[in-house]
Every structure is written in C-alpha cells, then in structure tokens.
Amino acid sequence: MDQRSELGEFLRSRRARIGPEEAGIVTYGGRRRVPGLRREELAQLAGVSAGYYTRLEQGQSPNASDAVLDAVARVLRLDEDERAHLYGLARRKPKGRKRSRPEQLRPAIRVMIESFGDVPALVLGRRTDVLAWNRMAHALLAAHLDFDAPQRVADRPNWARLFFLDPHLRELFGDWARKAKDTAADLRLIAGRYPDDPKLTELIGELTMNSPEFAALWAAHPVSGCAHDRRSYHHPLVGALTLGTELLQIPDDEGQRIAVFNAEPGSSSEAALKLLADLTFASTIPRPLRSPEPDPR
Template sequence: MDQRTELSEFLRSRRARLQPEEVGLTPYGGRRRVPGLRREELAQLAGVSVAYYTRLEQGRGQNVSTGVLEAIADALRLTRAERDHLTRLVHPCVTKTRRPARPQRVRPSVQHLIDTMDNTPAYVIGRRLDIIAWNRLACALLGDFDAMPAGRRNMAWQIFLEPATRELYTEWDRKAEDVVAFLRLDAGRCPDDPKLAALVGELSVKSPEFRSLWATHNVQDKGFGVKELHHPVVGPLTLSYETLVLPADQNQQLITYHAEPGSPSAESLRILASWAMESTGAGMPATRPGA
C-alpha cells in the first residue's frame, strides 16, 4: 500500500468529519465544495502555515516534528488509535531486509490455556485478523475453524464473505465496521505485507460493503464490549468479550466471551458447551453455526 496515498486520504477523511462551528471557528468565506474543515482552517487550528499542512496532506511530511504532528492530531480530535496510525503513516518503520513471512503460531502454553477453558469460547487472532488458535467452544459458537481452509480462517474474510456470519451477528453492520477499522490499523503497522494487500484486494472486489467501509479510513484497536448473537443451536446470546494482548507477541491477541452469571445467555452457553462436547466425538456438524 502506498504510504503517501494512505496519509493523504487519512488526513482528508479526518478533516471531513469536522465542521468549523464544532471547533470554535467562524466558517471560512465562500461556498464549500467539500464537507468538513478546509485546509486553511485546519492549519489555523494547528498553528502551522497552510503550505506546511498542504505538503503533509500531500504525503510529503517525512520531516514533520513530533510537536507539529501532535498539534495536527489535537486539531483533528484524533483518538489514541488514530494518533498512532497517523504517526506510523508519517514515519513508517523501515524493514532492512525482506524475508519470507513465517507462519503465525501461538506458544504451546497458550493453546493449552485456552483448551482448559471448557465453558469459555476463546480464540487468538494474529496479523491481518488471521485466526491462529481456538478452543472447542469457540468452534461451537463461531464456526468450525478446524474444517476451514487456511485462507478462510480469517475474521475479515468470514465477516464479509461467509453468509452464516451475517445471520450469527445481530448487529452485523457494527461488527463489520469494527473489523474494517482494526484491519486498517493493521495496514498502517505493516504496509508492505503482501498477504494483507491480497486480502484487502479480494474483499474489495467481492464485497461492496467492505469496499465502502475501507474508503472511510476509520481505525480502532480491539478492546472489550458486548456482542448480541443469534446462534442456530441455542438461539439469542448476549456475551461480553475481552481482548488481551499476548506478551510474547504484540501482534497476537486473545479474545474470550462470557455471559453474565445466572443469565439466560449463561444457561445457553452451558448447553452449547454440552453440544460441543457431544459433537466432538462424531466430528463437528456439516452445517456449522457461523464464523
């Protein structure tokens, strides 16, 4: 992915979110041809010259100082994830030697850990949202990862190109936005990843929804929250999720789901765990729950 283009489009998309009135400015004279702040208004807020900011937005800001970058981030009201993304776009990491990417694997102890979570769906995602480890209950809840071809064992691919996923997530639109925002963040971290470029290309060609969301340039990291699911075996589920970064590899994150104790969802999750236990002996069903 071209860093100059990414930087230019990201800054323009952040300007488009803000109106002069929102940031205490009197609207700059004349009819507005594009939404949001003009370059002149953004430069005024950040305390830099219009020419300086214009060069940055054109992707020519390699020598911009940390202080100026922070001032622009403040003016654009960027989140922490967006600030980090902007910094990586302006000052990308340089790889000295291009080596073939090694397969992503979790430490054996991590796999053992999630295997012991009999009543907790748990899985690990790596670069580009590849699903690289999971336990039995995660398969029962989200899909039989063991049976998937390696190329489809990816959360973004599943969300946009697996029909069962749209039925699984009650708020599919919100889930799709979150997935694209995280994938865009990952693209900023490793812009030269050919597998990521291939994934984005495939999703852009096959999914109009992905193509539209990718063009927004929204970025965010994974965190915690609540998901509403509708599972084909146990029905509605309200589950909280937590995301934990694994200490040995900052590109690997452990995601767990749990239900409020004593809730109908907790009972449904218990039933699903029993179903998963029974299904393991005979193999997971041909029609899997989702992904």
C-alpha cells in the same frame, strides 16, 4: 499499501468531519468546494504554514515533529487510536515488500485456550488469521468449518474474511452492521502498523473487491482498536445470546491476540452457552466400543 497515500486519505477523511463553524472559523457564505476544513484552515488552527501542512498530507514530511503531529491531532479531535495511527503513518519510512511467512503459534498458547473448557476462546494473528480455537469457540462461531482448519496454513480461516464474506457470520451476529464497522476499523489500525505486509494488502484488496459493505467502510477510514465489546448472537442451535468479548494482546508474539467470550452469570445467555457446551462435548467424546455379540452357534 502506499503509506503516503494512506496518510493523505486519512487526514482528508478527518478534515471532512469538522465544519469550519465547529472549529471556530468565521465563514462569509458562498459555496465551499470541500466538506469540512480546508487545508489552509487546519494549518492556521494547528499553527503551521499551509505549505508545510500540504506536504505533510502528501506524505513528504517524514520527520514531522511531535509538536506538529500533536497540533494536527488536536484540531482534528483524534482519539487515542486515531492519534497512534497518524503517528504510525507519518513516521514510518516506506520499506521494500517482504516475503510473508506463515505465523506460528506457540504450543503453550494452544494448550492454554484448550484448558478454558466451556469458555469460548480463540487466537488471532496479526492479519486476523485464526491461529487456533478451542471447541467452544468453534461451536459458537464457525461449526460449519473443519475444527482443524487453523492448523493448516493453506486454508487457515481468516476472521475478517469470514465476517464479511461468509453468510453464516452475517446471520450469527445480531448487530452485524456495528460489528462490521468495528472489524474494518480494527483492520485499518492493523494495516497502519504493518504497511509492508503483502498478505495483509492482498486481504484488504480481496475484501474491497468482494464486499460492498467493506469497501464503503474502508473508504471512510474508520480507525479504532477493539479491546472489549458486548455483542448479541443468533446461534442456530441454542438461539439468542449476549456475550462479552475480551481481546488480549499476547506480549511475546507481535500482533497476536486472544479473544475470550463470556456470558453474565445467572443470565439466559449463560444457560444457552452451557447448553452449547453440553452439545459440543457430547458430540466430541468418543463412544465406547460395543462388546461383540456372542456367537449363537
């Protein structure tokens, strides 16, 4: 991923969101060639020269000061995630492409999510690969896939790929369009943190080529984390559910996160999740061997 190009596209997308009148700039009619703020207008509002801001947008100012980046972020009204993304793109120096190694999951993390019992939980890697899921997360999200797939590096499921390219996920989420925007925004934030990861670049390229929805969202440069949310689901076995999700960073494993799904106590969603647990664990408990029939002879 070309980080200088990413920085320029990000800043242009954010300039386009803010009209001159909204920023307090007086206009005198006439057709404007670009939507939103012009470079020189943003530079004026941020208190820097137009030439300096142009170099920043072109990725030619890797040593931009905190004061300059803060001023640009203020004018563009960036939120916390967008501000962090700006800093990452503006400050990180391009590096050579590194060989991507498969991510490893600590055995203790696998044991932990398995201990959650009837609470769905899974572990995402920094490229949104599914590194592990417990029986309930598998039953909730991807029962059509092999449960052991996350343990096989060659065909390990990837959450972003599943979400945009697997018809099952499109049917599962009641608010697919909103979740799609959030997924693309989360992936954009990840890509800003790991611009030199070739596997991540390949994933983004694959999604751009094969999903028109992803391509349109990616071009708009959404940027946001997804620490928690509340989603509706249409599960093929237990029907409608509304579940909250908490996405927890694993401190000692860079970029890895645990997603935990919960229903409101006493709700119909809790009852549906309980039914799913009953169906899931009933189908995974080995049946006792039948005693051999006595020989009639």
